[in-house]
Amino acid sequence: AQSVTQLDSQVPVFEEAPVELRCNYSSSVSVYLFWYVQYPNQGLQLLLKYLSGSTLVESINGFEAEFNKSQTSFHLRKPSVHISDTAEYFCAVGPRSGNTPLVFGKGTRLSVIA
Amino acid sequence: DADVTQTPRNRITKTGKRIMLECSQTKGHDRMYWYRQDPGLGLRLIYYSFDVKDINKGEISDGYSVSRQAQAKFSLSLESAIPNQTALYFCATSKAGTGWSEAFFGQGTRLTVV
Numbered sequence: 001a002q003s004v005t006q007l008d009s010q011v012p013v014f015e016e017a018p019v020e021l022r023c024n025y026s027s028s029v030s031v032y033l034f035w036y037v038q039y040p041n042q043g044l045q046l047l048l049k050y051l052s053g054s055t056l057v058e059s060i061n062g063f064e065a066e067f068n069k070s071q072t073s074f075h076l077r078k079p080s081v082h083i084s085d086t087a088e089y090f091c092a093v094g095p096r097s098g099n100t101p102l103v104f105g106k107g108t109r110l111s112v113i114a
Numbered sequence: 115d116a117d118v119t120q121t122p123r124n125r126i127t128k129t130g131k132r133i134m135l136e137c138s139q140t141k142g143h144d145r146m147y148w149y150r151q152d153p154g155l156g157l158r159l160i161y162y163s164f165d166v167k168d169i170n171k172g173e174i175s176d177g178y179s180v181s182r183q184a185q186a187k188f189s190l191s192l193e194s195a196i197p198n199q200t201a202l203y204f205c206a207t208s209k210a211g212t213g214w215s216e217a218f219f220g221q222g223t224r225l226t227v228v
Contacts (some may be wrong), residue, residue: 032214043118043204043219044157049158051214090156094214099164101147101172102217106156 002027002093006105013081014113021076021108022089023065033074034092034102035065044090050074061085086112117141117205120205120220127195127227135190135223137205144210146188147217148180153203160203163188164210195227 007022025031036044048059055067065076074091085098093104118139137146144165149157159172161180169180177199178189182228192199203223209215 041221043221044206044217045219046216049214049216096214101159101162103159104149104157106154106220 002031002095002103004091004093004103004105006091008106008108009106010109010111012111012113015083016080017078018075019081019110021089021110022075023076023105025072025091025093026072027093027095029098030096031093032096034094035063035074036077036090036092036104038045038088038090040087079107081110081112083112083114085110116221118205118207118218118220120223122223123221124224125226126213127225129196129227131195131226133192133195134201135225137188137190137220139186139207141207141218143207143218144185145208145215147206148178148188148190148208149204149206150167150174151204157204160190197227200225200227
């Protein structure tokens, strides 16, 4: 079984400042890792994913996350946030083999302040 | 039109009433899921289905039932609604097969049980 811990439930940050949203996972098997974003009054959408290869993955809107196997972490970062980044962010984990659905963390609410 | 459509988008119902939430998808995916989102608790899996003849309980299935009427339709029922089932409900789909497959979410149904 897998589990995900998002260490911060809320992160307020000023516009143009850097941000890091932390995610740690636990699993007895190899996993895929994901960040999903939920904008106000919307469903979740995939932000970025780690499947294999380079441990640093990037999204089209400037976010990046780094897979750290030894620390079982997949923290999300952005060097300069915008007001439009205000949303809830969910880290998720899924097994590389087998058929179990994704397990989500409890979410981190990012509030960007003008 | 949205790829994953949930109806209704909002519903207020009374304690003890039976209610059905519906989900339909045009992605052609075999796998469908129902999640519940509560503030501070993230997304928790209620039920999932890997094909029309397959139904599996998730983390919090008590008090809920599901029906997979067709590949494209997956409905969630609350047989006798109670106030602690007040939450935001999401349907999601993903493609079958080995390896990773992105989950696509509907826009959610906000259910209030009074």
